[in-house]
Amino acid sequence: MTIRIDVKGPIISNDEAWIYEWFEIEATCPKTVTSKLLEANGEDVTVYINSPGGYVDEGSEIYTELKNYSGHVEVQIVGLAASAASVIAMAGDKVKISPTAQIMIHNASMGYRGDHRDMEKAAEILKVTDRAIVNAYVIKSGMSEEELLGKMADETWMGAQKALEYKFVDEIMFMDNAIKLTASSSPNMIPPKVINSLRNGFPNKADPNLVTQDNLKEMLTHFKKDFLEETKMNNEKPNEPKATVTAEKPQIRFIF
Known part of the structure; x- marks a missing residue:
């Protein structure tokens, strides 16, 4: 039996999940994915992704849990895999994308305040974070770190065929060649x-x-x-x- 895991809505922390539930806003936190993996107990899992991204650390935790899982992990990008969600998508043993879906990668960002020294430190922290994030793309695609960091800095959007060309995915679902579509991301994270x-x-x-x-x-x-x-x-x-x-x-x- 294959266990279904949904990664939908923003990627949030475990302690914020109850607030999203109150507002009936779909979101994904690490403990939800971990619970599903424990339930699967080595059985095959399929991860369905439609998410605009969210917190870096929580995205990394979900990615790591999926990579460490003993069973086969298939990822299906059914809508948008942007930002932190694109990192999670890279955890699949096999990654598929719908012909109407997209992947987006970009640099990390954060809110910070302080004097010029604090701002310089914040900039260095963000650079380190980007170099940590890029490893997931390097492992999956085989592209160089330098090239991928450039694509992150440019905020790169990929349709299904481009994602396949860059080896971010292994297969386009339903068809051999993806058509070009456009859409916009509208994250719904609670401020x-x-x-x-x-x-x-x-x-x-x-x-x-x-x-x-x-x-x-x-x-x-x-x-x-x-x-x-x-x-x-x-x-x-x-x-x-x-x-x-x-x-x-x-x-x-x-x-x-």
């Missing part, structure tokens, strides 16, 4: 500002007396404006939203 507000204002999600329809509506009314405004701004950008460092919970998130 960090909203996530932090939810955590601070509604921390005990496990208490059944706290999570009721009435107080959930009240809470969502409070955060609705922030959520809609932030999401609108992020969706107007061509790439994933850059993460921010907040005073309430200092953190650095690489968006890829």
Whole structure:
């Protein structure tokens, strides 16, 4: 029996997954994939990808779990495999792409603040991150690191036939030659500002007396404006939203 694993929506952290579930926004975190692999227990798995990308570290974790899996892993890119999701796609023993699907690779980005020394350090961190990410593409395609880093810097979009030409995939599904199609990526990640507000204002999600329809509506009314405004701004950008460092919970998130 083949086990199905969906990598759909943004790639997020385990501790943010419950927030996406609240909003009924499809997303993928490492623990979901790990649970499916444990369930498969060595049986063949097929990973279906349609994702605009997300956090670098979580994408790397999912990639590593799939590469370490003892059974056969087939990846099918059914929509978009962009950014961190493109890294995950490289984990397949066999990678297929729909003739209407696309892959996108680009440099990592992050939100940061500080003086000029902090900015220089941030730039170096991003360079190191790009050189870590590129290894997944090198292993799969056989292209040189230098050439792939150039394609990442240029933000390269690949249709099915180009992905096959570059050896990012092994096969185009349903047909021998892919047609050229165009579309745009519209990531739907919840802005960090909203996530932090939810955590601070509604921390005990496990208490059944706290999570009721009435107080959930009240809470969502409070955060609705922030959520809609932030999401609108992020969706107007061509790439994933850059993460921010907040005073309430200092953190650095690489968006890829």
